[in-house]
Amino acid sequence: MCRRRHFSFRTEEAYIHWIKRFIFFHQKRHPNLMGVSEVEAFLNHLAVDRYCSASTQTQALNALVFLYQEVLANPLGNMKGLQRVQQRHRVPVVLSISEVKKILDNMNGTCQLIAQLIYGAGLRVNECLGLRVKDIDFETGSLSVRDGKGGKDRTTLLAKQLFVPLQKHLVKVAQIHQTDLNRGAGFAAMPGALYKKYPMASRSLAWQYVFPSSVLRDWSQGQMKVRWHMSDSTIQKAFKLALRHAKIEKHASIHTLRHSFATHLLSAGTDIRTIQLLLGHRSLQTTMIYTHVIEATKSVISPFDNL
Known part of the structure; x- marks a missing residue:
């Protein structure tokens, strides 16, 4: 169902x-x-x-x-005895620009590139790991996010400073794909039954994941060998390690980079509606939480400092 x-x-x-x-x-x-x-x-x-x-x-x-x-086709009736937990409105943890730089400097390799993309484009972790080669457009400097939260597609920006490292990374992806093809594999898992409609597309470079897994796995009842994207736990661990090495005492995760992306754009004067589109929020109220972060960090002088 x-x-x-x-x-x-x-x-x-x-x-x-x-x-x-x-x-x-x-x-x-x-x-x-x-x-x-x-x-x-x-x-x-x-x-x-x-x-x-x-x-x-x-x-x-x-x-x-x-x-x-x-x-079960047996809808529940009115639940009068349900004790609902009170919703708490929490301000998200946000890293400063200098803190983001420290963390990214303490990362390396593919994990560093993933973290840079998440911060540079405001992506969710799974959205970043789910990127295909065809979703990157260097001509327009944009990324196409497919089947994001709520099953929605959107377009977000690609930082110009990431063009070169991303292009070098894609050369390695192409080499891995060619090796897989030589071994009789090289298939990409495609949504729905697209692999039946376009059988040749599943072996093309365009459909390969930008951040492929290190191992091949069976797919479609063992008929194909595909290379899925890497696990999100890998980037989570790498981020936590970088956070510790940077000596930043905040309760942050890799998702905090997405919060920081939105907050830093808002601080720079970007329109809230534009930020909503880039983040893929359905409601503007969801994006408005970042205005509370800005208000909390305004340069207001405490009266104690005037004593």
């Missing part, structure tokens, strides 16, 4: 996770034998006993509503 609706793989994983947790919480009873009261008991357990966040409880609720409404 998730795949019929073209949900992302992460959404599918999350829904299956919460449905399993729900079933195990009720001693492996079948969901058909349960209803609103059991769903409320599970969600209240997450809120009261597990101290989960509002977004976690909402994700679990969405998974169970989807299960009963779409899979």
Whole structure:
């Protein structure tokens, strides 16, 4: 049912996770034998006993509503006893320009290039790792993000300083691809059933991932050997190590570079609507959170300094 609706793989994983947790919480009873009261008991357990966040409880609720409404065709009624976790509005952690430079200087190789792209284009980690060779346009200085969050496509900017290192990296990608072709592999995993419609395209360089995995894997029931993109855990670990070496005491992750991209553009006077388009936010309210970051860091003089 998730795949019929073209949900992302992460959404599918999350829904299956919460449905399993729900079933195990009720001693492996079948969901058909349960209803609103059991769903409320599970969600209240997450809120009261597990101290989960509002977004976690909402994700679990969405998974169970989807299960009963779409899979079991038995929609849940009104949940009057549901204890919702209060939503907290938090300002995202943002790195200064000098801090970003320190972190990037403490990285090297492919991980450094990925981090530079994420900061330079405001990409999510999976959006960056999911880039194909055909998605990079050096002529216009832009990147095409395919199937981003919410299944949306968008275009964002490509920093001019990354042209040369990215072109050198793509030469290595082409060499890896040629080696795979010589071994009878060289296929790229394509969305949907495009590999059936365009069988030759899946072996072209254009469809290869910009940041390929180091190993070949079976795909399409073992009929093809494909090279997926590298794991996001690799870049996460490299970023954490660079953060420690740069001696920056902030609770930051690789995603913080995306927050920093938006905040630094806003500080430079870029229109908030333009930033929304570059980030791929559906609502302008989501992008407006970065205005709070700017307001919190304005050069306001404390009255204590005037004593």
